Amino acid sequence: MSFPAIRPRRMRRDAFSRALMREHTLLPSDLIMVAFVIEGEGRREPVPSMPGVDRLSIDELLKLAGECVRLGIPALALFPSPGQEVKSEDAREAWNPDNLMHRASRALKAKYPDLGLVGDVALDPYTTHGQDGLIDAHGYVMNEPTVEALVKMSLAQADAGMDVVAPSDMMDGRIGAIRDALEAAGHIHTRILAYSAKYASSFYGPFRDAVGSSANLGKGNKHTYQMDVANSDEALREVELDIQEGADMVMVKPGLPYLDVLRRVKDAFGMPTFVYQVSGEYAMLKAATQNGWLDEKAVVLETLTAFKRAGADAILTYFAVDAARWLRGE
Numbered sequence: 256m257s258f259p260a261i262r263p264r265r266m267r268r269d270a271f272s273r274a275l276m277r278e279h280t281l282l283p284s285d286l287i288m289v290a291f292v293i294e295g296e297g298r299r300e301p302v303p304s305m306p307g308v309d310r311l312s313i314d315e316l317l318k319l320a321g322e323c324v325r326l327g328i329p330a331l332a333l334f335p336s337p338g339q340e341v342k343s344e345d346a347r348e349a350w351n352p353d354n355l356m357h358r359a360s361r362a363l364k365a366k367y368p369d370l371g372l373v374g375d376v377a378l379d380p381y382t383t384h385g386q387d388g389l390i391d392a393h394g395y396v397m398n399e400p401t402v403e404a405l406v407k408m409s410l411a412q413a414d415a416g417m418d419v420v421a422p423s424d425m426m427d428g429r430i431g432a433i434r435d436a437l438e439a440a441g442h443i444h445t446r447i448l449a450y451s452a453k454y455a456s457s458f459y460g461p462f463r464d465a466v467g468s469s470a471n472l473g474k475g476n477k478h479t480y481q482m483d484v485a486n487s488d489e490a491l492r493e494v495e496l497d498i499q500e501g502a503d504m505v506m507v508k509p510g511l512p513y514l515d516v517l518r519r520v521k522d523a524f525g526m527p528t529f530v531y532q533v534s535g536e537y538a539m540l541k542a543a544t545q546n547g548w549l550d551e552k553a554v555v556l557e558t559l560t561a562f563k564r565a566g567a568d569a570i571l572t573y574f575a576v577d578a579a580r581w582l583r584g585e
C-alpha cells in the first residue's frame with residue numbers, strides 16, 4: 256500500500272510550522288482608519304447603516320486620533336459630513352480655508368503631528384446634487400471645471416496641514432493638475448493617494464448616508480466617471496495614467512469584490528498600492544456578525560489578511576481601530 260510522499264498537511268500539523276511558512280502578516284501599521292467629521296462639540300452621531308461608526312465632532316475626533324497613535328495605526332483618512340446650509344451648486348465650501356475639514360486638520364496636526372492625515376478630495380459632500388463634480392445643464396459632470404475645483408480643494412487641504420490628498424472623484428487628468436499646483440505652491444511633500452481604479456459600485460450606499468449626499472443624489476448615479484464593475488484591463492490603464500501624472504500611491508476601491516484587480520495592479524506596477532474596504536463591506540460584515548451568524552474578529556481579520564495576500568500595502572477600513580486592538584491582543 257503506497258501513501259503520498261508529498262503531504263502538504265505535514266506543514267500544517269503544528270502551530271510552529273504554520274507560523275514559519277505563513278506568507279503574509281497583518282499589522283496595525285498596514286491600516287488607515289476612516290472617520291467622518293461633523294460640526295459641534297462633544298457630538299457623536301451614529302450612522303444607522305454602519306452600526307458602530309459615529310460621525311464625530313472635532314474634539315471627539317481628537318480622541319479617536321489619540322487611540323490610533325496608541326495602537327500604531329499610521330494614518331487617519333477624513334471625510335466631512337457638512338450641514339445642508341454650506342452645500343451649493345459650485346461646492347465652494349470645499350476650498351474655504353476655515354471649513355470643517357481644515358479646522359479638523361489643524362487641530363489634529365497640532366496635537367498629533369506624527370499621525371498621517373489623508374484628506375478626501377471630491378466635491379460630493381459639498382454639492383447640492385450629490386455628484387463628485389460640477390454639472391452642466393444636462394446633469395453631466397464636467398471634467399475640466401471639476402478638476403479646477405479639485406485643485407483649489409487640494410491646495411486648501413495642503414495649506415491646512417493634510418499630509419496626503421486623496422482624490423476620490425475619477426475625473427481625467429486631475430492627478431497631474433493637482434501635482435503641478437502643489438509643486439508650484441511649494442507643497443512638495445504633500446503626497447497624492449489616487450483613487451485610480453474606483454468602481455461605480457453599489458457598496459457605497461452607507462457612506463453616502465454618512466456624508467449626507469445620498470438624499471441629494473437621489474436616483475442619480477456616477478456611471479459617467481466611476482468605472483464599470485465588469486472591467487479590469489481598464490483599471491490598469493487608469494492606474495498607469497495616475498502614475499504618469501504623479502501619484503505617490505494608487506488605490507483600488509471597493510476591496511473584497513475586487514481582489515483580482517488589486518493583484519493585477521500590484522503585479523503590473525509595483526507601486527504603493529492601497530485598497531479601500533468600503534462602507535457596504537463594513538455594513539455587510541456588521542449585519543452578519545451582529546446577528547451572530549459570523550464571528551466578527553475572525554472574519555474581519557480574514558478579510559484584511561486577504562487584502563495583503565492580494566497585494567495591498569495598506570488598507571483603508573472602518574475596522575482599523577478594532578482590528579489593531581485584536582492584533583495587539585487587547
Ligand SMILES: NCc1[nH]cc(CCC(=O)O)c1CC(=O)O
Pocket residue numbers: 375377378379387423424458459460461462463477532533534535
Ligand atoms: N467621493 C465620493 C466617495 N469617497 C469615498 C466613497 C465611498 C467610501 C465608502 O463607501 O466607504 C465615496 C462614495 C461615492 O463615490 O459615491
Ligand SMILES: [Mg+2]
Pocket residue numbers: 425426427428451493496497
Ligand atoms: Mg483616471
